[in-house]
Amino acid sequence: MKRVPTANWSESFHYSFRDCLYPSSLEAVCVTVSQASRIKVLGSRHSFNGIVDGDVALSLAEVPIDPVIEADGKHVTVGAHSTYGELALFLHEHGLAIHNLASLPHISIAGAIATATHGSGISNGNLATAISGIEFVTGDGSIVKAKRGDPDFSGMVVHLGALGVVTRVTLDVRPEFQVAQTVYEGLAWDSLLANLDGIMGAAYSVSVFTQWAEKAGAIWLKSTAPSDDLPAMLHGAHRSTEKRHPIIGLDPRNATDQLSEYGRWSDRLPHFKMGFTPSNGEEIQSEFHVPREKGAVAIEALLSIRDKFAHLVQVVEFRTTAADELWLSPQYQRDTLSIHFTWIKDQEAVNVAVGHVEQALSPFDALPHWGKVFTLGNIGARYEKLADFARLRDRMDPQRKFSNPWLEKVVFGAS
Ligand SMILES: Cc1cc2nc3c(=O)[nH]c(=O)nc-3n(C[C@H](O)[C@H](O)[C@H](O)COP(=O)(O)OP(=O)(O)OC[C@H]3O[C@@H](n4cnc5c(N)ncnc54)[C@H](O)[C@@H]3O)c2cc1C
Known part of the structure; x- marks a missing residue:
C-alpha cells in the first residue's frame, strides 16, 4: 500500500488527497497522466498553502533522477524531483556547482522553481534562473521540451504546478567554489x-x-x-x-x-x-x-x-x-x-x-512568495505577463488536469 501524504512538511497545511500515484519511469508517468482526470504533482512538500492540494497526487519518488553532465561541461540534466542536496553531491564529484541555494537543500528542484524559490545576493537570480532546459509530461501524456531562448520558455520555468509534470530539468553549472x-x-x-x-x-x-x-x-x-x-x-x-x-x-x-x-x-x-x-x-x-x-x-x-x-x-x-x-x-x-x-x-x-x-x-x-502563507486573494492579476501565462496554460493543459482551487483563485482570479 503506497503512502498518501496528508500534510505539508510542517503539518501546518492538511491535504485532501485520497490517492497518490507512484509511477517508476518516464513512460509510466506518461501513461498515468494520460489516464488521470485530475492530478497534482508533489514536490518535497515544503510549501505552506494550497498550491499543492487536490484529489489525486502524483509522486516522482520512484523515478530515478539519473543526473548527467552535458557534453559542453556547462550544464547538468537531472530528474526534476531531485533535491538540491542530491544534485550538489553529484556536482561535487565533477568539481561543479550551481549559482545559489535556498536556506535548505532538502527541497526538490521542480517544486522550488515552481514558486521562484530564492537564496540571497544582489547579483544572484532566484533558483529558477539557473534552469536552461525543461521537460514536461502534459495532460495527454505527451512530452514537451523547451530550452532557454525558445518561445514561452520564460513562462514555463516558474510553472506553479499548472502546466504538466516537470520530469527533467537542465541547469547551468560553474566550477565548484x-x-x-x-x-x-x-x-x-x-x-x-x-x-x-x-x-x-x-x-x-x-x-x-x-x-x-x-x-x-x-x-x-x-x-x-x-x-x-x-x-x-x-x-x-x-x-x-x-x-x-x-x-x-x-x-x-x-x-x-x-x-x-x-x-x-x-x-x-x-x-x-x-x-x-x-x-x-x-x-x-x-x-x-x-x-x-x-x-x-x-x-x-x-x-x-x-x-x-x-x-x-x-x-x-x-x-x-x-x-x-x-x-x-x-x-x-x-x-x-x-x-x-x-x-x-x-x-x-x-x-x-x-x-x-x-x-x-x-x-x-x-x-x-507563491509557496507561503498570504491572505491577499488574486495575486496573478499583479503580474504583467499573466495573460501570456494563461495562454500558455491553455495550450499545455487545455483539460485543466493540473488545476486546483488555489490556482484558479490565487493565480487566475476565480471568485
Ligand atoms: C524550512 C523551509 C525553508 C524554506 N526556505 C526557502 C528559501 O530559502 N527560499 C525560498 O524562496 N523559499 C523557501 N522555502 C519555500 C519552498 O522553497 C517553496 O515552497 C518550494 O516551492 C517548495 O518546494 P517543494 O519541492 O517542497 O514543492 P512543493 O511544495 O511540494 O510543491 C510546490 C509546487 O510545485 C509543484 N510541483 C512540485 N514538483 C513538481 C513536478 N515535478 N512537476 C510539476 N509540478 C511540481 C506542486 O504541484 C506545487 O504546485 C522554504 C520552505 C521551508 C519549509
Whole structure:
C-alpha cells in the first residue's frame, strides 16, 4: 500500500488527497497522466498553502533522477524531483556547482522553481534562473521540451504546478567554489535602514535576521572572496565568535558552519545542513518581495506596526534577489528585497498578523512568495505577463488536469 501524504512538511497545511500515484519511469508517468482526470504533482512538500492540494497526487519518488553532465561541461540534466542536496553531491564529484541555494537543500528542484524559490545576493537570480532546459509530461501524456531562448520558455520555468509534470530539468553549472560564512551581531535599526544596500551587498550572499527587538539583529555574510581580512565590526555590528542558529536560542548544530571557515558552496549557501531537520519544523512561513529600492521604507513601515505581529515571529529574514525575465517570478524585471517571516505554528493568529503585514507593505508593490502563507486573494492579476501565462496554460493543459482551487483563485482570479 503506497503512502498518501496528508500534510505539508510542517503539518501546518492538511491535504485532501485520497490517492497518490507512484509511477517508476518516464513512460509510466506518461501513461498515468494520460489516464488521470485530475492530478497534482508533489514536490518535497515544503510549501505552506494550497498550491499543492487536490484529489489525486502524483509522486516522482520512484523515478530515478539519473543526473548527467552535458557534453559542453556547462550544464547538468537531472530528474526534476531531485533535491538540491542530491544534485550538489553529484556536482561535487565533477568539481561543479550551481549559482545559489535556498536556506535548505532538502527541497526538490521542480517544486522550488515552481514558486521562484530564492537564496540571497544582489547579483544572484532566484533558483529558477539557473534552469536552461525543461521537460514536461502534459495532460495527454505527451512530452514537451523547451530550452532557454525558445518561445514561452520564460513562462514555463516558474510553472506553479499548472502546466504538466516537470520530469527533467537542465541547469547551468560553474566550477565548484568555496564559501565562508561570518555572522555579525548587534546591528542597530538606524544602521540597517541607512545602509541597507551596503549591508546586503557586502558579500556574495547576505541575510539579515531580526526578531523586531531593540536592535535589528544579525548579518550573515556568505563570502566567496577571501574572508581573512573581514573587519571586526560591520556597520556597527560585531563579528560573532560563536556559531549561531538563525533563530536565537536554537541549537546551532543544524545550522551550516560559520566563523569564516571556508567550505564547499553547498555546505555554506544554505543555512541548514542536509542531514538535519531544517529551521524549526514547528512553523509557518510567509514572505513578501518588494522592489529593492523600496526596501528600507518597507522595513520602516513594518517597524511602525511591529506590535501587531512581532509576538508571533520566530525570526524574520531579509534577503535580496536579482531581476530576471521569468513571467511569474516576483523578480520579473525588478531587483527585490525579500522579507521572510518564520511564524509560530498558530495559523489563525498568523493569518491576522499576515493581514497587518500585507496592509503595511501595500504601498510598496509587495508580491507574496507563491509557496507561503498570504491572505491577499488574486495575486496573478499583479503580474504583467499573466495573460501570456494563461495562454500558455491553455495550450499545455487545455483539460485543466493540473488545476486546483488555489490556482484558479490565487493565480487566475476565480471568485
Ligand atoms: C524550512 C523551509 C525553508 C524554506 N526556505 C526557502 C528559501 O530559502 N527560499 C525560498 O524562496 N523559499 C523557501 N522555502 C519555500 C519552498 O522553497 C517553496 O515552497 C518550494 O516551492 C517548495 O518546494 P517543494 O519541492 O517542497 O514543492 P512543493 O511544495 O511540494 O510543491 C510546490 C509546487 O510545485 C509543484 N510541483 C512540485 N514538483 C513538481 C513536478 N515535478 N512537476 C510539476 N509540478 C511540481 C506542486 O504541484 C506545487 O504546485 C522554504 C520552505 C521551508 C519549509
